Amino acid sequence: MNKTIYLGFISIYLGPNLSQIVFWLLDINYEMVRDIPEIRLWGIDENNRRIVVLDRSFRPYFYVVPENEKYLESLPKEIEKRFPKDILHTEISSKDFFGKSISVIRIVCRNPKKIPSLRDDIAKIIGVKNVLEADISFYLRYMIDNDIYPSSWHVVEAEEVKEKRTWQVDAIYLAKNPPKNISEKREIPKLKFLAFDIECYNQYGTPRPERDPIIIICTKTSEGEEKIFLAKDRNDRDVMEEFSKYVLEYNPDIIVGYNSNLFDWPYLVDRCKKYKYRLKISRTYFQPMPSLYGHISIVGRANVDLYDYAKDLPEVKVRTLENVAEYLGVMKKSERVLIPGEEIYKYWDNPKLREKLIEYCLDDVRSIYLLAKEILPFAIQLSSIVGLPLDIVGTASVGYRVEWHLIRQAYKFNELIPNKVERPYRPYRGAIVLKPLPGLHEDIAVLDFSSMYPNIMINYNISPDTYVPLGEKVSEVNIAPEVGHKFRKKPDGFYRKVLKRLLAARKEIKDKLKKLDPKSNEYKILYERQRAVKIIANATYGYCGWVGARWYKREVAEATTAWGRKIITETIRLAKSMGLKLIYGDTDSIFVRYDKDKVEKFIDTINSKLGLEIKIDKIYRRVFFTEAKKRYCGLLYDGRIDVVGLEAVRGDWSELAKEVQENVIKIILTENSPSKAAGYVQDVIRNLKNQKIPLSKLIIWKTVTKNIDEYEVAAAHVVAAKKLLASGYPLTVGDKVGYIVVKRPGVKLADKVEPYIFVKNYSDIDIEYYINKQIVPVATRILGFFGYSEKQLLAGTRQASLSDFF
DNA sequence: GCCTGAATAGTACCA
C-alpha cells in the first residue's frame, strides 16, 4: 500500500492517507522532473499555511487539423511513427471552429519544451492543414483544461509528501486528481506582502548596473515592518544579499514594487551578476526570471508591479509614484520627502543629506505599500476573471486580458483557439458624434445606453462564428445596417455566450452588493470584481476589431458600430419627436433638456422599443459647450464640476493654463459672471509678469511616442528630449518630457524650449509665450463665447505691466 | 525672399 516514488533526486515517502486540501491559488509553474512535467500549484490553505500541490498527471498537447477526412485516418499513425520519442499518443476529437464542427487530431506529447519544434515539423507534413493551440504555455493549458483559476479557491485530494524538499512552504502535496475550483468562495486569504524600492548611485545620469551600485533598498511588510538596507559607501556587495535573506526570512506571498519589472528587478539581477551572486528569493530559492508579457517571475510568489495598474488611471497625467500616491489619496506630495532623481547621488555623498535620502526611499516604499492595499484587491479579481496568474495579469495589455478571458471560455464551449496571424490593417467606420449646441444650458440630462456595444453584439448575435460570408445562403439572419454584414440568428455565437455570461455575472454581483455594508470586506471584494467584469466586457468589442486578436473579425466590429449608429440615430429622432430639446450626443449618449415627465416617458419608450436599456447618467444644473465636439464642462447639482476634453483635463498643457481654465469654468458655471472671469485672467497675467507664478506651473509635459530620430518635424518636446539625451538622461519611447519655453533668438517654439530641470532663472522664461499661447487661448476658449476677445483679456493688464516696468 | 493658407505631424482626449 505505501510506496516510495522518486521526484528528481529526492526519494519521497507517500503516506497512506489522502486528505482534502482547500487552497487559494497564488502562483503556478512547472518543471521537468525525470522526464515528467510536474505542475506546481503554490497557494495558501484554509489554515493559512503556505503549501504547494504537485500534479504529475498532465501532459501537453496540441491539435492538428487535417486537409480532409482521408488524412484523419492516416495522419495519426504517420505522426506517431515519425516522432516516437516525443509523442505519447494521438486521438481524434471533435471541436467547433468558426461555426463549424470539425474533426481534429490531438497530439499528446511528453515534454512541453519540445512542442514548438514538433509543431513546426508536423505543420510541414502533407495532409496537415493547420496546427492549433501549440502556443498555449503548459501551465496555462493545465489550468484551462481543469478549470483552475488563479486567485481563487480550490479543493484537491492529495497526499502529503512527508520528506520535505528544501522549498519555502509549510507542506508539499501530491495531487491524486486535479484540483477543483470552488467558485462560490470569494474571500481572500490573509496574504503577506512585501513592498520594496531601490535607489541607485547615478553620478552620470541614468544609473547603469554594470557601473553604479545600489545604495539603498527599503522594504515594508503587510504587518508594517520597515527595513533599510544600505551600501557601505559605494560598495553594495552586501546589500543584495541582506535583502534576499530578509525576503526569505519574511517569506512574502506577494512582492510589490513600482516599475519593478522594468527597473528594480533587472537592476538587482544584473548587479548580483557582477558579484557572481544569485538572488535566491523564490520559494524554490531560484532567482527572478523574465516571463510572459515582460513580467518577472518569482516562483511561488506573485511579483506585482503597481505601475501596470497606475497606467489605468487616466486622470494622472505624469504617472510618477508620488503623483499616483497623491491621486489615490495615500500620500500627499507636501507631506513627503522629494528629491530630484538626478541628484540622488549628491544626497548620498553628503553626510548631512544622506538621512534625507533614506527618508525619501522610505516614503517611496510607504507609498508602494499603501498603493498595494488600494490596488491589489482589483488585481486579484482581474486575475481570477481573466485566468492569468496575479503577477502576469497586470503586465498583460488590455487586448491580452480580453483574449485570455476568451481562451478560457472557448475551452468551456468546445471551441478551438485560433492561432495568431498577421493581417493587414483596414479601418472601418465608428460611432456618431453630434455637433453640440454652443452656449450655456440649464438643467440638462445625460442619457446613455448601458454597455451599448456588448448588448448590440448579444442582441444581433454578432460573432466570428455566426458571420455569414457573401454568397452563402442562410435563412434566419440579422443584417447589419449600412454595411450589410449578415449573422446567423441561431445558434448562439461565441461572443454572445461570453458576453451574456459576463453581463449576467455583473448583474448578480451588483445585486449582492445592494445587500452588503459598503464598509465591509466582502463589499470591497465584490465591488472590485464587478469593476473587473465590466472592464473585460467593455473591451471585448475593441478586441474583436484589433488586427492582432486571435478572434479578429473586421465585419464583427464594423457591424457592431453600424448598429450603434442606427440605434443612436433612432434615439435622437425619437427624442426630437417627443419634444425633447437636444443639446449634444456622442456614441451612446444624448444630452437633453431635463423635462422630467417627457424624459421619463422617453426612457420607457426607448427601453421597450430598442431592446437596449437607456438611463439617466447625470443631470447638469448648467452645462457649457463651444462649437467643438467632445469638449464641454458642466456643473452638477451637488456642486461638483465636470470638465470633459478641454485643456484643463489634458496632460499636454502647463499647469498654469489648466488652472486658469478650470477657474474660468468655475466662475462661469457657478456665478455666470464672464466679467469676473476675465478679471481673474488679467490678474493671473499680471502675476505671471511679476514672476509670482512658480516655475513648476510652467512645465509642459509631452510623451515621446517614437524613437527620437524617427521624428519628421522639429517638435518642441522632441528638441527638449534631444537635449536630455545629450546630457545623459534616460529617455525611451513612452516617457514624458517636461519642458519650459524660454527666451531664445529663434522664431520657432522648438528653438525656445529647455528641459525643465535645466531652467533655474525666472528671467529666462518667455513670459509672452505663456500669456499668448497658454493662458489667453484656454481662457478665450470659454470666454470667447461671452464676447471676450484675446485683446480684451490682454488689455486690462497693460496698466500693471507698465507699472512693473518702472 | 516674404507672406499666407493648406497640408501634415504630433499628442491626447471621448465614447
Added chain:
DNA sequence: ACTGGTACTATTCAGGCG
C-alpha cells in the same frame, strides 16, 4: 499592440507676389 472620432498646436510646404 482594444476601436474609431475628434480638437488643437506647430511645423512644413506650395503658390502668389514682387
